[in-house]
Amino acid sequence: MNEEIGSRIASLFFGLFMFFFGLPFTLVPFLIFSDGAIDINYPFESLFMIAFTIPFLMAGLFVQFMALGLIRAGMSGTVDPTSIPRELPPGPDALSITEHPDQSYIGEYLRQPEAINGRDWYKKPAETKRLYYYAQNQGGSAGWSLDDREDAGSRDWFDGGWLPYKGFEIPLGRKQWNVDDGKWVSIEESEPTDVKKWWQ
Numbered sequence: 001m002n003e004e005i006g007s008r009i010a011s012l013f014f015g016l017f018m019f020f021f022g023l024p025f026t027l028v029p030f031l032i033f034s035d036g037a038i039d040i041n042y043p044f045e046s047l048f049m050i051a052f053t054i055p056f057l058m059a060g061l062f063v064q065f066m067a068l069g070l071i072r073a074g075m076s077g078t079v080d081p082t083s084i085p086r087e088l089p090p091g092p093d094a095l096s097i098t099e100h101p102d103q104s105y106i107g108e109y110l111r112q113p114e115a116i117n118g119r120d121w122y123k124k125p126a127e128t129k130r131l132y133y134y135a136q137n138q139g140g141s142a143g144w145s146l147d148d149r150e151d152a153g154s155r156d157w158f159d160g161g162w163l164p165y166k167g168f169e170i171p172l173g174r175k176q177w178n179v180d181d182g183k184w185v186s187i188e189e190s191e192p193t194d195v196k197k198w199w200q
Helices: 002-034 043-076
Strands: 093-099 107-111 132-133 143-147 161-164 172-174 184-190
Touching: 002 043
Parallel strands: none
Antiparallel strands: 093 107, 093 184, 132 143, 143 161, 172 184
């Protein structure tokens, strides 16, 4: 929690700094025009001054737009991925990864009780390897991730691969994931073996 608060405060202050940093660039055209630099009696000079001020205006607006995004992020904070309601009924009790360039990811994954980012997520029994949906909580692109680290689903982690996707369905079948230069990963629906389910 302290890390999140620190990140929000840093985002807020950096956003304010960037907003005021871009402000002089945005004001350059107005300062020049109010000084009478544009004169219809000197069309070429006036055209040059207009062309000269446009890059300043665009740069200033771009910096301030980015700054407002940082300020908004600092004020609103991040959304807990487990608090997002499930978008679909619960999916299969278990999945099996039958093809993966990293053999340690092959095996059975059980559906977990809570949803992450509004979708089911699956974990390999007695291990940290997991299949979950990443919803651009910290930037990047939305999609299904395979990773081996403990996380609530807010981090853009995908040591085991990543599949760009914005739908709600589980990526069943043999698909080309972003892992080891686009290797194939195969995920199939399966029945849990002798491993107990989370509700038992």
